[in-house]
Amino acid sequence: VTLASKLTNPQQPQPRVTCSIPFQPVGDHCIFADYLISGSWEEVREVCVQMKGDLVGFQDANTLADLVQFLKQNDIDTASYWTGANDREAEGLWRWASDQSLVHMNTPLWGDLTTEGQEPMGGKDEDGAAILLEDYYFMHDLNCNESLPLICEKPAEPNTLNTSQEVEQHNRVQDPIQCSERYVDIGGRCLFVNSPSDGTWDEMKAFCELLNGRLAKVDDANLLGAIFDYLLAHDKTEQHIYIGGSDIMEEGKWVWLDGTSITMGTPFWGNEEMEGQEPMGYTIQNCLVLSNGDYFLFHDFGCDNEIGAICEEV
Template structure:
């Protein structure tokens, strides 16, 4: 007997069309030579077999995009991305009418305000080179390079899933796969904050994952804690400029973790050697004096 040939589907992981490059979980095309208006850039992308301006879907994807721009050295220009509030002022959507992400860690966060901070005439989103490629709102008729996203995305393997946490002990809450405790009933120095956390079988929190920073921000909003300031478990007190977590691992630098003052944090030199999430700074990483009185943000020690 001759058996018929059984054809099984073949999955090609991470395949992109020739013009596109796999960045994170998206196939992207970076137009760095030509500058167009927001509308023209969208039309140009659409002519590439139905592509569109790149949509920012997650904090992880945003970080991959910014990391790629720096790794490739294409940092001299800002870039259009798929987001606008042209239809309703303050309601930011993509071209496919999906919600555009707001707040930290996407939009530039200064000490006194956070983007989008433009007038009603500034209705389109860009990765702003002068703000280390955080998102900014500008007039749509300005011309910039842009980033296109391949229409048909390849199937991807998920390798960065947060570890499962079945339950957290009393005084802790599960956020992003970790057990965290926000000690809002007291304010202490950084050293004292570590002692408070250790009394609860933990230490000051380590936030190495951008999705965790995003989840912390969302939690603070839901719990109406956005007027509080918190210590994190990082310092460069041992060696100036060498930021380490309390477990000795390096702190991620630059966008999308560190916020802005005049320039990008950390900017306090030898006088500000400890890390905090500040309400005034929209809960990006900030370097401050360890003598300040802030709330401990603890993480359960495994």
């Protein structure tokens, strides 16, 4: 393991949890990230274990969104980092090191750098997963002997989650919900996937309203993963699909129909042939779609294109 004499000490404003030094609060988690401590997957994991933690896991995919923002805000978004995801015990069966739970495959965690498909692509020679700088911190499988920096995670101090956070965590594992006709439970929301179809964004907005709904608000990374799984399982992958976000009112200010801000960056937004992370369409592409050419990650799109949509019951 390569150790530097000075460790980073990133600061996170308005912490939601209490963490013991040197861990810092990132969302609901306690994180220690240092691009100056590097080694193989096993070596850096041992460092994390000695710190009473483990390599970071994204059992809740929203943790990746929080972490990427944390890296950027603290100017340590300059390297790829090992995560706890691995298939060392059984090829193709990816688990988190910290609790041995299964890793959610495909969108929203895993990226791609080629036209060959979505990661993991390395086969038996690449048994550890890193968040890759070159792919905006989406996950990729790599050879475990590669030397990369670490991100460790440990549980927050007892009794530091507030009531709203506890309710939020409970809701992520809630029982199936009852949905009206046409709508089905996808990731804890009542959604109707109207695809393939052919309407503009405004037309699909009106269509959803006729069904006592609205264009879907996909504000949770786990929900995005559940939608991807549903589209794949039900053979609804042939076209882009409108959802309820736009920057129509103010260029570059992406909001949902209820006016709340859309989370930018990974793991929600995809990229356009490695030219940059979406949104890339500027003033000519003002409506939000799930892109069938990019594993149904977010892309901006022309609002007059006629495609399908996802409605959400309200």
